[in-house]
Amino acid sequence: MANDTNSRIIRVGLLGCGNVGGALVPLIEQQADVIEARTGLRLEVVRVAVRNMSRDRGLTFGDDVLTRDAYAVVADPDIDIVVEVIGGIEPARELIMTALAAGKPVITGNKELLANVGAELFAAADTNGVDLLFEAAVAGGIPLIRPLRESLRGEPITRVVGILNGTTNFILTKMSEEGAEYGEALAEAQELGYAERDPTADVEGYDAGAKVAIIASIAFGARVVAGDVYHEGISGITAADIAVAKRLGYVVKLLGIAERDVASGEVAVRVHPAMVPLHHPLASVRESYNAVFVEGDAVGQLMFYGRGAGGAPTASAVLGDLIDAAVNLSKGAHGSLGSFAKAVIRPIDETSSEYLLSLEVADQPGVLHAVTGAFAANGVSIRAAEQEGIGPDARLVFITHLAREADVQATVRALRELDVVRHIGGFIRVIGS
Numbered sequence: 001m002a003n004d005t006n007s008r009i010i011r012v013g014l015l016g017c018g019n020v021g022g023a024l025v026p027l028i029e030q031q032a033d034v035i036e037a038r039t040g041l042r043l044e045v046v047r048v049a050v051r052n053m054s055r056d057r058g059l060t061f062g063d064d065v066l067t068r069d070a071y072a073v074v075a076d077p078d079i080d081i082v083v084e085v086i087g088g089i090e091p092a093r094e095l096i097m098t099a100l101a102a103g104k105p106v107i108t109g110n111k112e113l114l115a116n117v118g119a120e121l122f123a124a125a126d127t128n129g130v131d132l133l134f135e136a137a138v139a140g141g142i143p144l145i146r147p148l149r150e151s152l153r154g155e156p157i158t159r160v161v162g163i164l165n166g167t168t169n170f171i172l173t174k175m176s177e178e179g180a181e182y183g184e185a186l187a188e189a190q191e192l193g194y195a196e197r198d199p200t201a202d203v204e205g206y207d208a209g210a211k212v213a214i215i216a217s218i219a220f221g222a223r224v225v226a227g228d229v230y231h232e233g234i235s236g237i238t239a240a241d242i243a244v245a246k247r248l249g250y251v252v253k254l255l256g257i258a259e260r261d262v263a264s265g266e267v268a269v270r271v272h273p274a275m276v277p278l279h280h281p282l283a284s285v286r287e288s289y290n291a292v293f294v295e296g297d298a299v300g301q302l303m304f305y306g307r308g309a310g311g312a313p314t315a316s317a318v319l320g321d322l323i324d325a326a327v328n329l330s331k332g333a334h335g336s337l338g339s340f341a342k343a344v345i346r347p348i349d350e351t352s353s354e355y356l357l358s359l360e361v362a363d364q365p366g367v368l369h370a371v372t373g374a375f376a377a378n379g380v381s382i383r384a385a386e387q388e389g390i391g392p393d394a395r396l397v398f399i400t401h402l403a404r405e406a407d408v409q410a411t412v413r414a415l416r417e418l419d420v421v422r423h424i425g426g427f428i429r430v431i432g433s
Contacts, residue, residue, distance in 0.1 A: 007042050010326040013079035014048045015070050015095060016086035020109060020136070021048070022057050023311035024083070024318050031319065041326050047073045049086075074099045081325055083318060084108040085136075093117055100124045100132065105325040105334070107318055109136030115210035115226040118217060122337045131334045133321035138211045139164060139290045141313025142306040143320070148218045149337060152296065157219045159295040160258045161431065164211045164271075166288030166309045167195045167202035168234050168254040172273075173286045175242045176251055182237060194288055204233035205254065205271035212256030215292070216269050220260045222343035224269055230348040232272035241426040244358060244388075244397055250275035251283045252428065259351075266346040273428055275356055280432040349406040354383065354433055357408075358426035359396045359415065367420045371396060374414040378407045399430060 012028070014021055028043050036042045048061060049070035067073065074082055074095050082099040084092055084106060092113050099106050101124070108114070114121070114137050125132035135145045139162070148157075163169050167189055174185035186203065189195035201207045209229035216224040234254050245252050253276050259268045276283045281303050285291040290308025295301050307313035328334050361367045375382055381401040388395040400408065415421050 007036050007040050008330060009042045009044055010329065011044055011046045011078055011080045012322065013073040013076060013082045014045055015073060015082065015084045015092075017048050017050045017057055017059070018085070019311040020085045020314045020318065021083075022059065023315035024085070025059055027312070027315050027319055028322075035323060039323065039327055041323075041330060043322065043326060047076055047079060049073045070095055071098070074102070074104070079104065080329060081105045081107065081322065083322060084110060085318070086110075087112065089113050089116060093121070096121060096132070097124055100128050100130060103128055103130055105131040105133070105329055107136075107321045107325060108132070108134050109314060109318060110134070111137040111207075111210045111214060112226075115213040118214065118225075119223045119340050122340070125334070126336050129334055131325040131328055133325055133335075134214075135321050136314045136317035138214050139292060139304070140306070140308040140310060141316045142290060142292065142304050142308060143317070144215070144292055144304050145218060146320075147304070148215070148294075149335075152219075152294070152299065155296040155299050156262070157294060157296045158260055158262065160212075160215050160219050160292060161282065161295075162212070162215070162256050162292035163253055163282060163285050163290050164208040164256040164292070164308065165202050165205075165254060166290060166307075167199065168205075168208070169285065169290070170194045170288045171203070172234060172237070172242075172252055172254065175237070175239060176246065179239055179243075181239050182235060203235050205231040208254060208256040208271045209269075212258050212269055212271060215256070216258035216267055216343075217340060218337070219258060219294075220267055220343070221338065221340055222267055223340045224258075224267060224343045224345070228267075228269055228343065228345045230270035230272070232270075234273050237273055237428075238425070241358070241428060244356070244426060245275045245428070248275075248356075248397075248399070249278050250430070251278065252276075253282060253285070255282075255431065257431075261346065264344070266344045268346040268348075268351050270348055270351065275428050275430045277432050282432070349404075349409070351405050352402050353405070354402055354430035355400045355408050356426055356428045356430055357398045357400075357412070357415075357424065359398075359421055360423040360425065361394055361396055362420045362422060363394055364420065368396070370418055370420050371415065374418065375400070375411055378411040378414060379403075380407050380411050395425070397426075
């Protein structure tokens with residue numbers, strides 16, 4: 001029970017009661033006494049907006065709690081804080097803007113919204129002197145946004161690299177550990193509920209892209225939106241690619257990468273498969289887990305690891321934000337993200353990496369000379385090379401030194417024009433070497 005008999009009740013309006021909202025309500029009830037004892041505040045969910053009022057959520061609400069009218073929840077003068085977990089851009093944007101204009105703090109887990117119009121929402125929160133908190137929008141239950149916006153606010157962060165999508169990490173784990181082909185691993189992920197019936201947003205990198213846009217914005221103080229992110233998914237990764245990477249001492253992961261060039265101030269944001277050396281901390285992140293690797297000039301390297309999705313972990317992140325907002329509201333304070341500079345985006349062609357290229361080639365003299373000539377002509381230096389198989393089944397595998405994306409793409413085009421190159425298989429970037 002609470003230590004203070006004069007505890008203040010904070011009335012919460014919840015927009016959406018699906019996977020996350022349905023886990024948040026009982027979590028608030030379970031933790032209410034502990035929260036009250038520590039903060040002197042009693043959290044109570046008093047209005048819940050849902051699309052389907054007849055759906056059985058395993059929760060018991062009073063007759064006056066559930067409503068289909070989300071705008072009525074936001075406009076209710078008895079509501080102190082609004083929690084938005086309905087997703088999408090509209091009507092979520094309008095509902096959040098209305099709540100902020102009314103002086104109500106908002107908690108959201110809406111990555112799509114923040115990755116597209118986050119700067120507008122942050123400015124509205126500052127203008128109205130209230131919190132807009134969104135820990136749950138990136139990496140589920142992993143505390144990442146708060147460390148970036150608070151603990152590391154004075155840190156010159158140069159790079160953030162993360163496994164930000166549990167679906168793709170599960171698929172790639174199955175392919176790496178069991179030798180499964182992409183289609184088999186995807187089917188298993190769908191059967192287990194890790195992948196949607198239409199998995200496009202996950203497997204083509206759009207989900208991770210929204211998250212890396214938010215991360216870049218907070219880490220670098222720049223306005224980065226989802227459209228700034230280069231996307232490349234995992235649907236083209238084969239069991240043969242995985243096997244080559246494994247033999248060379250790497251695992252393949254779908255990574256979200258945000259980098260800032262200290263000299264120019266340019267920001268590069270991208271999502272693509274990458275070969276990660278086995279000694280790198282991200283290499284050991286398996287199945288549906290997420291992890292984010294942060295690099296800064298002063299702090300060095302940090303890694304955040306845990307459940308990146310799921311109702312309970314995400315609800316835990318929402319509750320943490322809700323407690324912060326309630327405490328700030330009771331003190332008449334709020335946390336500001338500050339101003340965001342216009343981001344100068346470095347296009348993918350101007351980024352640099354190491355690359356793996358796998359070529360099926362003809363069994364005839366002069367092949368190696370012709371192939372390496374294409375690399376040299378485009379200024380791409382080869383770090384390692386090996387031949388797989390002999391005769392007509394021969395395949396050449398190359399790993400480059402650090403090279404510019406545009407130069408490597410030009411090399412690939414030149415290789416396609418060679419009569420001795422039958423097929424270009426693996427084309428995977430390498431990080432962490």
